[in-house]
Amino acid sequence: MAGSVIRRIVIVGGGSAGWMAAAALAAVVRRRVEEIVLVESSQIGTIGVGEATLPTLRAFNGSLGLDEIEFIRNTQATFKLGIEFVGWNPERAFFHGFSDFGPDLRGVSPHQAWLRMRAAGDDRSYCGYSISTLAAQLGRFAPPIPNRDSVLGSYSYAFQFDAASYAAYLRAFAEQRGVRRVEGRIVDVRLRAEDGFIESVVLEGGRSVSGDLFIDCSGFVGLLIERALQAGFEDWSKWLPCDRAFAVPCARTGEPTPFTRSTAHQAGWQWRIPLQHRTGNGYVFCSSYISEDEAAATLLANLDGAALGAPRLIKFTAGRRRECWKRNCVALGLASGFLEPLESTSIHLVESGIGRLIELFPDRGFEPKLAEEYNRLMARSYESIRDFIILHYWASGRDGELWRYYRNMPIPDGLRHQIELFKASGTVALYDSGAFAEPSWISIYFGLGIFPRRHDPMADVIDEAALRRELERRARIVTGAAQSLPTHRAFIDKYCRASG
Numbered sequence: 001m002a003g004s005v006i007r008r009i010v011i012v013g014g015g016s017a018g019w020m021a022a023a024a025l026a027a028v029v030r031r032r033v034e035e036i037v038l039v040e041s042s043q044i045g046t047i048g049v050g051e052a053t054l055p056t057l058r059a060f061n062g063s064l065g066l067d068e069i070e071f072i073r074n075t076q077a078t079f080k081l082g083i084e085f086v087g088w089n090p091e092r093a094f095f096h097g098f099s100d101f102g103p104d105l106r107g108v109s110p111h112q113a114w115l116r117m118r119a120a121g122d123d124r125s126y127c128g129y130s131i132s133t134l135a136a137q138l139g140r141f142a143p144p145i146p147n148r149d150s151v152l153g154s155y156s157y158a159f160q161f162d163a164a165s166y167a168a169y170l171r172a173f174a175e176q177r178g179v180r181r182v183e184g185r186i187v188d189v190r191l192r193a194e195d196g197f198i199e200s201v202v203l204e205g206g207r208s209v210s211g212d213l214f215i216d217c218s219g220f221v222g223l224l225i226e227r228a229l230q231a232g233f234e235d236w237s238k239w240l241p242c243d244r245a246f247a248v249p250c251a252r253t254g255e256p257t258p259f260t261r262s263t264a265h266q267a268g269w270q271w272r273i274p275l276q277h278r279t280g281n282g283y284v285f286c287s288s289y290i291s292e293d294e295a296a297a298t299l300l301a302n303l304d305g306a307a308l309g310a311p312r313l314i315k316f317t318a319g320r321r322r323e324c325w326k327r328n329c330v331a332l333g334l335a336s337g338f339l340e341p342l343e344s345t346s347i348h349l350v351e352s353g354i355g356r357l358i359e360l361f362p363d364r365g366f367e368p369k370l371a372e373e374y375n376r377l378m379a380r381s382y383e384s385i386r387d388f389i390i391l392h393y394w395a396s397g398r399d400g401e402l403w404r405y406y407r408n409m410p411i412p413d414g415l416r417h418q419i420e421l422f423k424a425s426g427t428v429a430l431y432d433s434g435a436f437a438e439p440s441w442i443s444i445y446f447g448l449g450i451f452p453r454r455h456d457p458m459a460d461v462i463d464e465a466a467l468r469r470e471l472e473r474r475a476r477i478v479t480g481a482a483q484s485l486p487t488h489r490a491f492i493d494k495y496c497r498a499s500g
């Protein structure tokens with residue numbers, strides 16, 4: 001069958017993952033295939049969370065040709081310059097911003113130059129060199145200017161949006177481009193007798209939908225990839241034991257902050273995601289250390305405004321599907337695995353899964369090497385994010401039973417190497433296919449009070465007085481640039497206020 005093109009793609013599930021896949025495939029491969037069908041059940045519904053994103057979403061939306069202002073208005077979105085972490089370091093809050101700490105100084109990384117001045121007694125915070133951190137703290141936002149040499153062009157941003165509205169917006173986009181939506185509950189998956197490939201899905205009432213390539217976006221259940229194909233699940237709960245979340249929106253009070261907040265609690269952490277019309281909140285917790293009633297009460301006691309409903313419980317297990325692509329089925333979104341939303345990475349993993357599928361797009365021969373490569377890349381992506389999240393817990397100086405567990409647990413070898421290298425030299429060993437670059441890792445290390453034993457000796461070659469002057473100059477420029485931006489609220493009101 002090699003050489004024969006895919007005729008029909010069947011996407012199972014209409015959450016963010018399903019409609020993102022439908023929109024992207026409609027935009028990129030629609031002309032190459034006869035039909036794209038999406039099957040979803042409004043009876044079952046979607047997970048209904050997933051509101052904070054990474055800057056990569058802009059590239060995804062851009063690849064579809066979406067107009068950013070229209071997207072923001074349609075999804076009640078606000079802008080996100082990073083994440084504020086409260087209570088993770090008991091001594092002070094810290095920020096993971098979407099910018100670096102400035103350009104190298106005579107070949108020396110800015111964090112190494114800062115470490116050298118710190119060793120010389122300079123107590124200026126490294127945050128003073130991060131435009132996204134300062135702008136976020138001042139509640140300011142404007143998109144970067146198209147000049148990477150200017151500090152006003154040196155940062156990135158993401159969005160905080162209403163996940164249901166995003167799926168609806170992409171649905172309209174995909175349907176306009178010929179994607180056919182089928183409403184119905186899938187009750188069976190038929191496999192071909194000769195090779196175990198998926199032949200069709202059977203809906204309640206007996207109707208069936210057949211296809212060549214199936215995309216499983218059915219959520220945690222993994223209807224095709226797990227229930228039908230038994231791809232297997234690699235359980236990571238020994239490293240990430242949080243297994244539940246309560247989610248509840250609340251009325252917005254005050255200005256929407258251009259950042260997400262993560263506040264550590266006794267048995268996990270709480271997210272706060274401001275949108276234009278409300279604030280999303282949730283408590284991610286470990287059920288071995290707190291009862292569900294107590295977790296719900298903690299969440300409700302820590303809202304900015306009145307709760308807009310009762311907290312909704314979501315159960316999960318951290319880990320990933322052993323094979324995200326098996327036979328003629330590719331799993332995306334929650335069907336492919338789950339990592340708690342501490343760094344807002346799930347939608348990013350959907351984007352990268354879709355991008356890789358398009359790059360490695362099969363024909364009906366389903367060359368096994370394509371699946372092998374896809375699975376290798378997705379495994380690397382999942383592992384790099386897993387380790388980044390573990391670092392937050394492992395390095396937190398917080399007290400309490402769960403936090404002591406994290407501090408004392410054996411961590412993955414790759415992360416252990418990363419941490420030891422950083423402690424020894426301030427060097428960040430980046431992961432292959434990792435979502436986070438050096439400044440992100442440094443933000444977490446420094447934010448949690450992990451500093452290397454020595455800085456880069458090349459930093460000592462620079463004259464100390466000249467280095468001090470240069471760092472002072474940079475801090476002045478970054479502060480002035482952050483102060484020159486409009487407030488986040490003013491920017492939204494002027495350019496992209498949602499009508500509803």
Ligand SMILES: Cc1cc2nc3c(=O)[nH]c(=O)nc-3n(C[C@H](O)[C@H](O)[C@H](O)COP(=O)(O)OP(=O)(O)OC[C@H]3O[C@@H](n4cnc5c(N)ncnc54)[C@H](O)[C@@H]3O)c2cc1C
Binds near residue numbers: 014041042
């Ligand atoms: C507590 C929590 C917080 C999160 N926060 C973030 C965040 O801040 N940022 C981020 O990037 N991600 C976050 N995520 C992840 C994010 O919500 C998901 O990655 C994203 O919404 C994609 O979900 P999905 O489409 O895979 O699944 P779902 O939304 O669950 O959709 C599954 C779809 O499959 C359909 N379906 C299932 N079974 C059947 C059947 N038998 N027949 C027909 N249809 C069926 C359903 O009807 C639905 O349409 C969070 C997740 C959780 C659990």
